[in-house]
Amino acid sequence: xxxxxxxxxxxxxxxxxxxxxxxxxxxxxxxxxxxxxxxxxxxxxxxxxxxxxxxxxxxxxxxxxxxxxxxxxxxxxxxxxxxxxxxxxxxxxxxxxxxxxxxxxxxxxxxxxxxxxxxxxxxxxxxxxxxxxxxxxxxxxxxxxxxxxxxxxxxxxxxxxxxxxxxxxxxxxxxxxxxxxxxxxxxxxxxxxxxxxxxxxxxxxxxxxxxxxxxxxxxxxxxxxxxxxxxxxxxxxxxxxxxx
Amino acid sequence: xxxxxxxxxxxxxxxxxxxxxxxxxxxxxxxxxxxxxxxxxxxxxxxxxxxxxxxxxxxxxxxxxxxxxxxxxxxxxxxxxxxxxxxxxxxxxxxxxxxxxxxxxxxxxxxxxxxxxxxxxxxxxxxxxxxxxxxxxxxxxxxxxxxxxxxxxxxxxxxxxxxxxxxxxxxxxxxxxxxxxxxxxxxxxxxxxxxxxxxxxxxxxxxxxxxxxxxxxxxxxxxxxxxxxxxxxxxxxxxxxxxxxxxxxxxxxxxxxxxxxxxxxxxxxxxxxxxxxxxxxxxxxxxxxxxxxxxxxxxxxxxxxxxxxxxxxxxxxxxxxxxxxxxxxxxxxxxxxxxxxxxxxxxxxxxxxxxxxxxxxxxxxxxxxxxxxxxxxxxxxxxxxxxxxxxxxxxxxxxxxxxxxxxxxxxxxxxxxxxxxxxxxxxxxxxxxxxxxxxxxxxxxxxxxxxxxxxxxxxxxxxxxxxxxxxxxxxxxxxxxxxxxxxxxxxxxxxxxxxxxxxxxxxxxxxxxxxxxxxxxxxxxxxxxxxxxxxxxxxxxxxxxxxxxxxxxxxxxxxxxxxxxxx
Numbered sequence: 001x002x003x004x005x006x007x008x009x010x011x012x013x014x015x016x017x018x019x020x021x022x023x024x025x026x027x028x029x030x031x032x033x034x035x036x037x038x039x040x041x042x043x044x045x046x047x048x049x050x051x052x053x054x055x056x057x058x059x060x061x062x063x064x065x066x067x068x069x070x071x072x073x074x075x076x077x078x079x080x081x082x083x084x085x086x087x088x089x090x091x092x093x094x095x096x097x098x099x100x101x102x103x104x105x106x107x108x109x110x111x112x113x114x115x116x117x118x119x120x121x122x123x124x125x126x127x128x129x130x131x132x133x134x135x136x137x138x139x140x141x142x143x144x145x146x147x148x149x150x151x152x153x154x155x156x157x158x159x160x161x162x163x164x165x166x167x168x169x170x171x172x173x174x175x176x177x178x179x180x181x182x183x184x185x186x187x188x189x190x191x192x193x194x195x196x197x198x199x200x201x202x203x204x205x206x207x208x209x210x211x212x213x214x215x216x217x218x219x220x221x222x223x224x225x226x227x228x229x230x231x232x233x234x235x236x237x238x239x240x241x242x243x244x
Numbered sequence: 245x246x247x248x249x250x251x252x253x254x255x256x257x258x259x260x261x262x263x264x265x266x267x268x269x270x271x272x273x274x275x276x277x278x279x280x281x282x283x284x285x286x287x288x289x290x291x292x293x294x295x296x297x298x299x300x301x302x303x304x305x306x307x308x309x310x311x312x313x314x315x316x317x318x319x320x321x322x323x324x325x326x327x328x329x330x331x332x333x334x335x336x337x338x339x340x341x342x343x344x345x346x347x348x349x350x351x352x353x354x355x356x357x358x359x360x361x362x363x364x365x366x367x368x369x370x371x372x373x374x375x376x377x378x379x380x381x382x383x384x385x386x387x388x389x390x391x392x393x394x395x396x397x398x399x400x401x402x403x404x405x406x407x408x409x410x411x412x413x414x415x416x417x418x419x420x421x422x423x424x425x426x427x428x429x430x431x432x433x434x435x436x437x438x439x440x441x442x443x444x445x446x447x448x449x450x451x452x453x454x455x456x457x458x459x460x461x462x463x464x465x466x467x468x469x470x471x472x473x474x475x476x477x478x479x480x481x482x483x484x485x486x487x488x489x490x491x492x493x494x495x496x497x498x499x500x501x502x503x504x505x506x507x508x509x510x511x512x513x514x515x516x517x518x519x520x521x522x523x524x525x526x527x528x529x530x531x532x533x534x535x536x537x538x539x540x541x542x543x544x545x546x547x548x549x550x551x552x553x554x555x556x557x558x559x560x561x562x563x564x565x566x567x568x569x570x571x572x573x574x575x576x577x578x579x580x581x582x583x584x585x586x587x588x589x590x591x592x593x594x595x596x597x598x599x600x601x602x603x604x605x606x607x608x609x610x611x612x613x614x615x616x617x618x619x620x621x622x623x624x625x626x627x628x629x630x631x632x633x634x635x636x637x638x639x640x641x642x643x644x645x646x647x648x649x650x651x652x653x654x655x656x657x658x659x660x661x662x663x664x665x666x667x668x669x670x671x672x673x674x675x676x677x678x679x680x681x682x683x684x685x686x687x688x689x690x691x692x693x694x695x696x697x698x699x700x701x702x703x704x705x706x707x708x709x710x711x712x713x714x715x716x717x718x719x720x721x722x723x724x725x726x727x728x729x730x731x732x733x734x735x736x737x738x739x740x741x742x743x744x745x746x747x748x749x750x751x752x753x754x755x756x757x758x759x760x761x762x763x764x765x766x767x768x769x770x771x772x773x774x775x776x777x778x779x780x781x782x783x784x785x786x787x788x789x790x791x792x793x794x795x796x797x798x799x800x801x802x803x804x805x806x807x808x809x810x811x
Contacts, residue, residue, distance in 0.1 A: 010624070010625060010628070010680050012624075012625045012628030012632065012634075012680070013621075013624045014628070015632045016627050016628030016632060017628070019631040020631060057720070059720055059723075060721045060723075061720070061721065082616075082617055082621045082624065083616045083617045083619075083620050101621060101623070101627075102620065102624040102627035103627065
């Protein structure tokens with residue numbers, strides 16, 4: 001049985017979530033329900049939940065305020081959120097699970113299953129990435145892979161390449177990571193002022209570009225050759241080299 | 245390199261020689277044409293050269309000679325004068341002399357004896373000692389003319405000075421002796437006259453001497469008439485008439501005259517009368533011809549004038565045309581400017597309209613953006629109620645929710661909505677929010693009696709964002725039960741909406757990352773909207789947000805001066 005805490009200020013939604021969770025699994029043991037940041041912090045100092053369902057808007061603050069108060073986060077977190085686009089982007093960058101309100105049973109199930117399977121390595125870093133992203137100071141992305149989570153700094157990431165439904169991340173230390181999500185997912189997460197979609201299958205870090213060749217290829221400082229699509233040629237050149 | 249120079253050199257020299265050969269050939273050919281009597285052909289050929297810069301003296305000589313032989317003295321004189329002037333202007337003495345000699349001849353043949361004498365006297369001044377031969381030629385001509393002019397003594401003086409050697413060198417023996425015999429005859433020196441006539445006949449054999457020969461035969465006949473040897477006279481007259489006499493009619497005159505005299509002296513009055521008639525016909529003919537020529541000249545002049553006039557008319561027409569064209573182009577340019585101005589105005593207007601449209605779109609976007617968070621939360625609330633089997637609560641919530649959504653959708657379609665509709669929407673909104681948090685706050689909406697609520701129109705969704713702000717942020721951090729008071733009233737013709745809450749107040753720091761700039765952005769856009777509408781409605785718009793700590797209380801007071809108009 002997994003000790004579970006629900007932090008949500010709306011009674012009806014809290015109750016609704018509880019009944020949905022009961023339908024999904026008998027693995028969860030709901031040990032507490034909190035409405036405000038303070039209550040949640042107090043609860044966690046006494047009890048040791050293993051999984052927390054966390055709303056963004058709470059009485060007396062936000063879900064992130066709660067996590068900040070705690071400092072170390074030893075439990076798995078599934079956010080419950082309604083609409084805030086910028087929050088969702090931050091959560092995706094940190095590879096943090098979330099469910100949208102009103103809750104879809106299948107999405108909830110997937111999130112719960114994943115939370116039960118995956119180890120909590122890099123848990124704090126992932127939350128850190130999301131928090132930094134929210135205050136505009138993030139420079140990392142967390143990649144969720146079958147083996148676990150991988151932190152990748154923006155300034156070490158040379159380019160991403162699409163390969164069917166997968167995306168490969170190439171770093172400047174010759175490491176590469178394959179993630180089972182399409183490139184499109186990351187185009188919206190990675191900052192546009194650093195990473196350029198030069199081709200349908202390529203997202204390139206502008207800082208690593210060495211030169212543009214007339215044959216419509218970008219050559220990176222480490223010698224990699226990246227094709228540029230006809231449609232994007234002009235905008236790519238002007239973005240990377242300025243002017244022209 | 246050297247080879248190229250050589251080729252160029254060869255080419256140039258060849259060209260020069262070809263040119264020279266061409267000139268020489270033309271001179272030879274012209275002479276041949278004149279000898280064959282093809283005067284018109286010669287004129288046609290030579291005239292273009294004379295009128296270009298590329299002429300030689302032969303071109304002028306043969307052209308003038310052609311006119312002379314054709315008896316077209318007008319053109320002949322014109323060209324000799326032209327040649328004379330050109331030659332004078334470049335001090336070409338040789339050709340001045342040539343031109344003057346031609347002029348002398350032409351004037352003589354055209355009957356202008358005085359002019360001819362004058363020209364001959366001028367040319368005599370140009371001669372230098374080495375021109376003695378040519379001077380002789382001129383003197384021979386001048387003497388002959390002076391005799392014809394009646395100055396026989398003067399002619400005799402001129403001829404007595406002539407050196408016979410020069411006459412032979414010039415080859416003018418025929419003319420010299422022909423004129424001499426006339427002079428001697430006029431002076432009654434019969435023997436000398438007969439001697440001269442025999443000499444003259446000896447030399448007059450070449451082509452142009454036929455004419456001279458006729459006049460010589462005639463002159464000898466006249467001498468024999470003077471000597472009363474009518475048989476000899478008749479013999480010479482027959483010889484003269486036997487020549488092809490059609491060449492120069494002037495000779496007929498004297499021949500016919502002499503025939504008449506001879507027949508008269510012989511007492512053959514009938515025959516004499518025949519020649520008198522012939523003479524009369526000839527004079528008539530010459531007169532007619534002269535008339536014809538004069539008419540032709542007149543016609544030429546008339547044609548020239550006509551041509552000139554038509555040119556003037558044409559030029560005037562062109563001027564008119566160009567004036568018209570200028571006028572037309574000015575009109576077209578003005579039209580273009582006008583159209584451009586209209587288009588610029590139109591585009592600017594369109595731009596203005598576009599910016600206004602943009603604002604409207606912004607407004608609508610804003611409206612749809614205000615609601616999503618609330619929308620999904622409300623739906624989640626309904627989901628929770630259903631899952632808890634609170635069916636009556638869920639049903640109640642759902643009906644209010646749909647009423648609010650309907651009002652918001654309706655209101656957002658219009659630029660202005662009635663105040664009562666707007667307040668109704670806010671009431672539903674507040675009720676729904678209250679239901680979500682199980683009566684966590686209380687609210688009141690107050691409308692002053694002086695407001696005819698149905699008739700007042702205001703921009704939609706001005707009040708709602710501030711009310712939403714109270715609930716979503718104002719009450720979140722405080723534990724006390726929330727209170728919202730919305731008060732709408734008139735103050736000095738201004739429509740005021742005052743929203744008072746007991747929440748956290750504006751002085752409290754709200755973490756901006758979680759509550760992003762959306763609120764401030766929406767406030768900004770709302771203000772823009774309000775100011776734009778205020779201008780249109782001729783009212784004022786303002787916004788004031790005050791923390792109630794000023795008044796020793798907790799919470800915020802938002803005072804909005806809303807632009808409005810009456811329905």
